[in-house]
Amino acid sequence: MRRTLLSCTALARSGGAGVALAIGAAVASASAAEAPAESALGALFDFSRQDVIALTMAAAVLGFSVVAAILLMRTRLRAAACEAQLRGNIQTLQLEADRFRALLFAESQVLVTWAAGDTRPQISGDVSLLIPQAAVGAEQTVPPQRILAFGTWMPPEPALKMDHAVDALLEAGESFQLNLVTSTGRNIEAMGRAVGGQAIVRIRDLSGLRRELAEMTQRYRTLQQDTEMLRDFAAAAPWPIWTRREGGQLNYANAAYARATDSASVADAVDRNLELLESNDRSALGRALNDNANFTARLPIVVGGERRIYDVHAMKVRGGSAGAAIDASEAYALGAALVRMAEAHRRTLDQLSSGVAVFDEQHRLAFYNDSYRRLWDLDRTFLDSNPDDSSVLDRLRASRKLPEQPNFREWKARLHEAYRAVDPAKDVWYLPDGRALSIVTTPNPEGGVTYLFDDVTESLELARRFDGLINVQRETLDNLAEAVAVFGSNGCARLFNPPFARMWNLSPEALQLQPHIETVVDWCRPLFDDAPTWQTLRGAITGIENRIAIPLKLERRDGSVLNCMTMPLPDGATMLTFQDITDTENVERALRERNEALETADQMKVDFVHHVSYELRSPLTTIIGFAHFLSDPSTGPLTEKQEEYLSYITTSTNALLAIINNILDLATIDAGAMTLNLGEVDIRKAIEAATEGIQDxxxxxxxxxxxxAAPDIGHFIADERRVVQVLYNLLANAVGFSPQHAAITLSARRTEKTVVFTVTDTGPGIPPNVKEKVFDWFESHSNGSRHRGAGLGLSLVRSFVELHGGKVRIDSVVGKGTTLTCTFPIDQSQQRNAAE
Structure with a gap:
């Protein structure tokens, strides 16, 4: 086993480090547990014991690369098997999906689905159901926006319902079911549901039984709406409306019926079977309904204790009868008023001085007034018999009261043409007795003719007299020295006198043609060509508003000056008058030029004073400087007399400098160049500074x-230097006009918007005729004054106060003293904004 591990280690170093390490670990584990290493490899790679032994031997003999290739091949085989199994499952699911899709779209419908969190819907189904021009199954080619734009395939009202239902489904998950009609007339059903986190809208065609049911439901709803609308109308109608059964029992009544019958409610009126009409009227109504005839009558009904007139309408309907009563009290009153008005018109026509005769379409006399009877002196019995027009004319001709006619029959036929005419006709009849009658024949709209006769004999006489007056007026105008022309409201010359033609070099023959004002203006332009003036004259003549007299002055090119006056006349015309004031204007011009010369001379005087003041200031400053230099101990000692003289020089030069500075300040203010250095002014400090200057x-x-002055009077916005200067001049003026051992008062008051300084002395006062001149330059009265100054102090006071936007007032009583009041605004910025 140790050799095997060594072999695995060698194989790992040669390139198969990962797999060799795994095999070595498995073998080591097997050895430690006294189990074969092959079992560990089998557990790791799902190999049998023989496979592990073989692989181990192969790894030891052939190397790790061969083992890796075998492992890779086995993995690919297992992946291929899994892929084949998955493909089979997918095919099965696809078949199931196709089967369900076929079942779902077995009928014509469209599905619109919104996945959770997705705003773009998916559309499936037969889009041609909604958009006929779209091909079946082409839902992917139709943009979703076109399907969701319901207004493109539905009328506005159903589209609005659909919009609201879909919005409620997407926002709150509210389900809906609507039966709608498309623009092509198709009946569709739209259902919306929220299923499994998705919003689904199903739109399908209604056909067969469902369509019939939907149409029937729609008709039922329409009928129900119509019925409810009619019931609401009947209930809200202000007229009593009712229905009765065949037996006469009250079946329905509205609120107006209940009020008219003084019942507590509609139900009370129906339960008690209250009647609206009186017994006789009910009997007449019942007979008419039994004869299957409609009943219409104007009947009196007592409503709320007041008797009123109603138009009652009733008719037989299926199952009973229905009726309504419409308040006709106003119409009844108007009809009665119309009858009274006609009678009043008749009485009024009887009072007219004009004769009035009305003939109907049968040419018979229907009405005449008393003036007509008196005019022709006809018998009242004859007129009351309603004679025809021809009979009346024949009787008047027999009495020789009509104009003499060579062919009376033809004349009468022409007169009777008024019965077939459209417009009124006027004529004047000259009667044999010398009277003149004006006749107006007016066709009546309902047929016949109205004759209006007026005796104009006096009018014609007045017209002749008027013509005489016009001739007198014309002669008067022709002999006036002033030029007069009258222009009508249409702007044409109606009247003129010879001086007008001569003044403007116009031809009388041309003026006789009544030229328009525009033409007259063109003729007058060679002498006077001022467009604004002529425009004013044209406006005064042709204008219809602001008709007032307008005075004008015209300076013509020939040097003459004319006074023109436009005078509106009562008949809408305008009269122009021209007066030559050349001589008067020359005198006035000479006086004006003289006045201007005097003003220029006065200005030259002021300018001279300004110039001299500036010229005096430089040498005066030098004198003051040398005087101060001499008074300085460093320049050497002075004798007592020299010091006295030097003191006189200093005092005089300071006074002279103050006068010059005052003059320069006034000049600056007069030139508009004075500016204020605005800031906060402490009122107490300003008073102290001013009083300090006059202590000596x-x-x-x-x-x-x-x-x-109050200790806490505070401050205000102003130029501190000028305020002190104003107070100093006020105090200096008071001291100068006060007797010795007298007292003067300086007071300061503060209001919400102003600061008021008042200086009062007990001097001799100022006479009323001098009071208005004390503020002028170089005006100084010596009434009670112990010295005479330059008269500039009060001028400066008023100038500085007004420059601040304030006011100066002087109150004086001769022998009792003078009070000067200066009012300053508190805030100069607000004052300037208000001025701007």
């Missing part, structure tokens, strides 16, 4: 300054 003047004049 307060001490000199023994004036007391009272500050009234």
């Amino acid at each position: 003047r307060l001490a000199r004049d023994h004036i007391v300054l009272e500050v009234d």
Whole structure:
């Protein structure tokens, strides 16, 4: 055995390491267990003892490669046997599947299956059932999307039902069974089930007994729906509806019937056999139904304690009778109102001044009013006998009340043509007694003719007078100095006077042809060619809205200036008037030019002040600088007199510099170049800075300054430097106009959106005629003032406050003092956004 193991080891080294190791291990195990090594190999490879011995000997003699080849051959033989067995099983299963498929598709049907987690279905069966043009068995060539698009082979309503049923099956596993009709008229049955984790839809053709049953079911459902619809309609109808059996017993009634009979419910009305109609009316209805005739009558019925009119309809039907009562109270009331209206029209026609006579289709008088009788002075008895048209005309001719006619018969025949005419006809009759009658013959739609006679004698006389007035008007217009033209609502010239033609160099003969405004404008363009003005005139003449008087001024090429006025007239026409104001315009132009010259001179004065201010600032700055340099001890000692003079120079130059700075600030504001350096302004600090600047003047004049501001008044958004400058100027103005040993008050108040500064003095006050000028440049009144300044302080105050978006108000009473109020907005950003 040890030799055998050595031989296996040698074989393993020569190339069969895996198998030799297995054999060696088997032999070693067998030796250790005192069992032959061949048994171990037999257990491992399913060999017999002789095979193991032989293999062992062969491995020892021929080597491991031969053994491996034998093992491989045996494995292939076993695999071939297994494969043959599996092929047999597959063939058997295929036969079973074919048999089941043949049984499944023995009838025409289509199967659509969705595997679990798969959104793409598999379609099997006869697709031509759904899509006729598809070949049988060609389900693989028809896209699933076309089958699942139910609208392509079903009408919209069944397709929608199918969509909803399939969605419910795929989402919730809900089964369904539908009987549907395809677009080609086929009856099909669609069944959906969830089986074994799959969703299956089965669609098959209904034929034979199943088809008849489906059709019968469909008809039953349709009839049931129709019956339920009719029952619902009858139950919801607002009219009483009922049915009775042959014996007259109430069989059905709706809610309106129950309400009409004052019963508690429909069942109560049926159980108690309540009647809707009165006994006489029920008897008439019963007689009509017994004669197999329909009953229709308009009868009074008391409903809810109110008597109303109903149109009752009843008929005999199979098994009894049916009836309905429709509320005709409104129609009855309208009919009565129509009768009353006709009577009212008759009474109205009797009150007309026009004579009205209505003849029916038989040419007989059907209606006449009293004006007709008085117009022809006819006997009422004769008219009430309904004479024909010819008899009336013959009587009027005999009384010489008709126009004289050479052929009366022919004239009367022409008049009677109105009975066959379509449109009304108008004429004027001149009677022998001097009257003129306007006659309108109108054919009636139901036949006959209506004659309308109006005495127009007075109207014709008024027309003659109107013509006389028109002639007077024309003569008046022709002698006016102003040019006048009247254009109708159609834009054509209806009236003009000679000054109009002369003013625009137009031909009177051409204007007599009533040209359109467009033509007149073209004729006038050589003298005045301003398109917007002519467009305005055309709009005023031809427009139908905003008809108002429009004044215009025309400066023509020849140097003349015209005032034009468009005046809308009551009849829709428009009158144009032109007045030559050349001389007046020249005078006005001269005055305007003079005023402009004065304004220019004033502007030149302001510009000169601006320029001089800029020119003075440079040398003044130099003087101030040298004055400070001289006052510096480093430049050497000064005598007492020199120091006094130098102090005067410094004070005067500082005052002059302040004036120049004020002028420059006003100039900058006036030029629109001033910008604000906005930031948070502490109100208390601003007041302290302003009061500090006037302490010397307060001490000199023994004036007391009272500050009234809350300690926690806070801050607001503004230019701090300009706010201090505003407060300083207000205080300086108050000090300048206050007497010695007086008091001035500075108060500050804060509201939700503003900060208000108020400075009050007890000076002489400002007269009303001067109050509006105190804010102008270089305006300084000396009423009670101890000094006269440049008059720029309040101008700066108003400019700076308004630049912040605020307001300045002055209140003053002569002899009692002045109060100046400045209002600043709290947030300049909000102010600017509002302005934008």
